[in-house]
Amino acid sequence: MQQLAPTGGSEKPLLSLNDINMTFGGVKALKNVSFDVRPGEVHCLAGENGCGKSTLIKIITGVYRPADGASIEYDGEVYSHMSPVTAQDRGIQVIWQDLALFPEMSVAENIAFQTVLGRWPKLVDYGRMRKIATDALQRLGITLDVDLPLKEYAIAQRQIVAIARALVGEAKLVFMDEPTASLTQSETDHLLDIVRGLSAAGVAVVFVSHRLAEVLEISSRITVLRDGALVGVYPAEGMTQSRITELMTGKTFDQEVRATARQDQPVVLDVKGLSRPGQFDDISLTVRRGETLGITGLLGAGRTELAQTLFGMLQPAAGTITLEGKPVHFSSNRDAIKAGVAYLSEDRLSLGLIQPQSIADNLVISSLGKIVSGGFLSDERKRKLVAGWIADLGVKIGLQSDAISTLSGGNQQRIAIAKWLATDPKLLILDAPTVGVDVGARAGIFDIVAKLAETGLAIILISDEVPEVYFNADRVLHMAQGRIVGSYDPRSVPLAEIEGAVYA
Amino acid sequence: MHSFARTHATEVALIAVIAVICTVLSFATTNFFSIGNAFDLLNTSSVNIIFAVGLLVVLIAGGIDISFAVAASVVQYGTAIALGWIGGGGWVSGLVIAGSIGICLGAVNALLIHRFRIISIVATISTFNIYFGLLMFFTKGVSIYDLPEWLTDRVVLFEHEMADGSWIEITLPVLVMVLCVIATWVLITRTTTGRQLYAFGDNPEGARRFGINIGAMQFIAFGWLGLMAGIGGLVQAHYAQEVVPNALYGRELDVLAAVVLGGARLGGGKGSVLGCVLGVLLIAITQNGLNLMGVSPFAFKMIVGAIILIAITLSNTSIERLLPFVTQKGARR
Numbered sequence: 001m002q003q004l005a006p007t008g009g010s011e012k013p014l015l016s017l018n019d020i021n022m023t024f025g026g027v028k029a030l031k032n033v034s035f036d037v038r039p040g041e042v043h044c045l046a047g048e049n050g051c052g053k054s055t056l057i058k059i060i061t062g063v064y065r066p067a068d069g070a071s072i073e074y075d076g077e078v079y080s081h082m083s084p085v086t087a088q089d090r091g092i093q094v095i096w097q098d099l100a101l102f103p104e105m106s107v108a109e110n111i112a113f114q115t116v117l118g119r120w121p122k123l124v125d126y127g128r129m130r131k132i133a134t135d136a137l138q139r140l141g142i143t144l145d146v147d148l149p150l151k152e153y154a155i156a157q158r159q160i161v162a163i164a165r166a167l168v169g170e171a172k173l174v175f176m177d178e179p180t181a182s183l184t185q186s187e188t189d190h191l192l193d194i195v196r197g198l199s200a201a202g203v204a205v206v207f208v209s210h211r212l213a214e215v216l217e218i219s220s221r222i223t224v225l226r227d228g229a230l231v232g233v234y235p236a237e238g239m240t241q242s243r244i245t246e247l248m249t250g251k252t253f254d255q256e257v258r259a260t261a262r263q264d265q266p267v268v269l270d271v272k273g274l275s276r277p278g279q280f281d282d283i284s285l286t287v288r289r290g291e292t293l294g295i296t297g298l299l300g301a302g303r304t305e306l307a308q309t310l311f312g313m314l315q316p317a318a319g320t321i322t323l324e325g326k327p328v329h330f331s332s333n334r335d336a337i338k339a340g341v342a343y344l345s346e347d348r349l350s351l352g353l354i355q356p357q358s359i360a361d362n363l364v365i366s367s368l369g370k371i372v373s374g375g376f377l378s379d380e381r382k383r384k385l386v387a388g389w390i391a392d393l394g395v396k397i398g399l400q401s402d403a404i405s406t407l408s409g410g411n412q413q414r415i416a417i418a419k420w421l422a423t424d425p426k427l428l429i430l431d432a433p434t435v436g437v438d439v440g441a442r443a444g445i446f447d448i449v450a451k452l453a454e455t456g457l458a459i460i461l462i463s464d465e466v467p468e469v470y471f472n473a474d475r476v477l478h479m480a481q482g483r484i485v486g487s488y489d490p491r492s493v494p495l496a497e498i499e500g501a502v503y504a
Numbered sequence: 505m506h507s508f509a510r511t512h513a514t515e516v517a518l519i520a521v522i523a524v525i526c527t528v529l530s531f532a533t534t535n536f537f538s539i540g541n542a543f544d545l546l547n548t549s550s551v552n553i554i555f556a557v558g559l560l561v562v563l564i565a566g567g568i569d570i571s572f573a574v575a576a577s578v579v580q581y582g583t584a585i586a587l588g589w590i591g592g593g594g595w596v597s598g599l600v601i602a603g604s605i606g607i608c609l610g611a612v613n614a615l616l617i618h619r620f621r622i623i624s625i626v627a628t629i630s631t632f633n634i635y636f637g638l639l640m641f642f643t644k645g646v647s648i649y650d651l652p653e654w655l656t657d658r659v660v661l662f663e664h665e666m667a668d669g670s671w672i673e674i675t676l677p678v679l680v681m682v683l684c685v686i687a688t689w690v691l692i693t694r695t696t697t698g699r700q701l702y703a704f705g706d707n708p709e710g711a712r713r714f715g716i717n718i719g720a721m722q723f724i725a726f727g728w729l730g731l732m733a734g735i736g737g738l739v740q741a742h743y744a745q746e747v748v749p750n751a752l753y754g755r756e757l758d759v760l761a762a763v764v765l766g767g768a769r770l771g772g773g774k775g776s777v778l779g780c781v782l783g784v785l786l787i788a789i790t791q792n793g794l795n796l797m798g799v800s801p802f803a804f805k806m807i808v809g810a811i812i813l814i815a816i817t818l819s820n821t822s823i824e825r826l827l828p829f830v831t832q833k834g835a836r837r
Binding site (some may be wrong): 087088101113116117119122124 | 709715
C-alpha cells in the first residue's frame, strides 16, 4: 500500500505529538504515534474500534500518561505529559461520547458549569450563569430554555449543550468523540454547521466518527490509526470512503466473503411485520438452518431492540414470530431460551457475564438443568461440561474457578458464546460481538461463528461495522430508523456500496 | 415563573395533596382548621424538619444516612455532660457544642465512605449500631432529667390569644428550625459548593472529570447532616425537657420517608428544601388529623405508610400508565 505524503503546511501546528507509546498490561495500545493539529482546522482521527483513538485523546487531555520519551507540544510549550487541569486551563476541551452532563441541573448550569467550580465556596451568580449560557448558545445559533432541567431535552440538544459548555472554557482545541453517533441526519447536518462555525472562529476541532461520509465532508485532514500505529496523515481532498476503509482496516482485499447460498435449507426463524412503536417498524425476515444473517445500521436504528424482542425481553406491538414452523409468543426471555433462542448481548461486560464469578459458573448459568444430578447441582458434571466447551472453542484459561474478569476481551467473548451454546439453541443472536475485542481476537470469534453455522445453527449477526457483517454473513440487511431499508448479497455487491448506503 | 409547575412538579403536587387533606380534615373534625392547631403543628414538627433538611443534603450528594437520629441522641448526652463541665452554659455554647459533636459524628461516616470505600447505607447502618450501642452501654439506659434551667425552660417568642380563646405560639424550636431551613437553602441553591453537591450526586463521573473534590463533597454533605442532627438533638432535648437514650431511635426512617416524599431521589442530584419541608408537614398533618378524628394511634403507622406509597407512586407514574383502560377507551371512540 503506497503512503501519500503527509500534507506540508506552512502554518505552525497548535498541537504536535511525537513518540507516543502506551502499554496496558503488556499490550501496546499505541506504538510511536505522532499527531498534529493546526489552529482552526477540522482534523479527523480515523480508525477501527480499538485502534487507539480514545487512548490518544486521553493522553492529550491528561487522563493517561504516555510512556517516557513522549513529547507533547501545545501552543508553544512542551510537556512530557498533560494533566486534566493543565489541559482545561490551556483551552483543550473534550466532548466525551457520554457527554458528562448533569441531567437534573438546568441548561444554564450545565453550560456555565465552570462558574460553580473553584476551591472555595462563593455565592452562585445565576444572572451571570444565564448570560454565559445564552451567549454560548447564541454563538451556536441555538435557542433553548436555559432554566429548564437538561433532562427535558433530547440527546441532540444535550450534544449542543456539551458543545456550548466547551466554548465557554475559551477552547482552542475541541475533541469530539463520536458526536453524531446518536443523531438523526438533519441533527447531524446542523452539528456539522456548528463545527464549521467553530473552525471559522479559529477553534481547532478533532473529530472522531465512524460515519466516513461526514468525515470527508467536514475535515481538512485525516489521521488514520490502525492497531495502535500511525498509518498516515492525508488531506481530505481527493480521499474516498473506500480508500479510508482500506487504510483503517488494512485488510480489505485479503479478507474473503464467506457468504454461501442456503436457499435449500429449512427456515428456522420467520418474522413477519414485527413492530414496536418508536423503535422498529414492519420488520420481516427469515433465517435458515446454517445461515448467518447480518444486520447492520447506525446506532439507534432499532437493531438491539429488534434482537431483544426476538429474545422475549421486549414484547412486539404487532407482527408474528415463527420458530421452526411454530408461531411463538415469548412473554419473557425464559420462554425464548426454552424455545431455543440464545442472545449474546451488546453490552457483554455489564449484562452478559457476571464478572466476579468464576469462568465455570458463568458458562453454566443458562444451562443449570444439565448439570443436575439427584436434585442437586453436580460439580463433576459442571466440570465436564465446561471442559468440553473450553476445548471446542479454544478458550485460553488458567483454572475453571478463576474469575471471568481475569480473561482477555476475546476469551471472555468466547465464554459468553459458550454459555449460550450450552443451552442447545436453534437460533443464536450475536449483538455487536466484537465491541471491546482487539483485532486479532475478532478473526477468532468469526471462525467460531462460521463453524457453528456449519453445524446447522441459524445465526443473526448484528454490528454497526459494515465490514464485519459483509465478510461474515450470508446475507446483509440494512436497518435505518427502525426499518429494513436494504438487503444485500455480499457475493454480488461490493463492500463500498453497502457502506455508502449505511454511512450516508 | 411560567416553568415553576414544570420544574417543581413534586412541590406543586405536595401542596395540592396537603390542601386536599386539610379540606377533608376541616370538615371531618371540629378543631383541625384553627390557627392555633396550625402553629402547634409547626412547633411539634420543628425537630423533624431540622433533621430532614440535613438528610436532604446527603441525599442530594448521592448518599444515605441511617445513623443521624441516634447520633443526635449521642449529641444530647455529650452536650449535657459538656455543659456540666463548663458549669451550665447557655443557648450559644449549647448550640456550638451540640453542632461540633454532630459534625464529628457525621465526619466519621464521611471517612468510612470516602477513605474506606464503604457504601453509605452499609457504613451508616454500622455507625447507627455503634453509636446506639455505645450510648446504651455507657448510660445503662438511664435518662437525664437535671438539665440546665435555660435548656428546659420554654422560650415563647410570640404569643397571642385568638378570639376563640385558642393561643398562637411561636417557640424557640420554630426559630431554630427556620434558621436551619434558610441556611440549608442558601447552601444548596446559592453557593458554588451546593451546586457541586448536586452535580456530584447527579453524575459522579462527570463531576470527577471537572476536578470536583469528591472527598470534600462527602465531608460537607455528612458534616452538614451532622450539624443539623446536633442542633436538632439539642432542640429535641429542650422540647422534651429530658434526655432519654432511645427517644430518637427509629426517627431516622420517619424523616427519610418524609424527605423522599418531598422529591429527593435516592441516588442523588435531586431534591429541594421546599419539597423536604412539605414532605415532613404532610406526614405531620396526616397524623395530627387522624389524632383529632379519634383514630387509634396504633393505626397511624399503617396509614402514614400507605400515604407515602400512594404519593410516591403518583409522582413517579403518570395517570395514563396507572389507569391504562382510560386512554384505551378514549382511543377507540
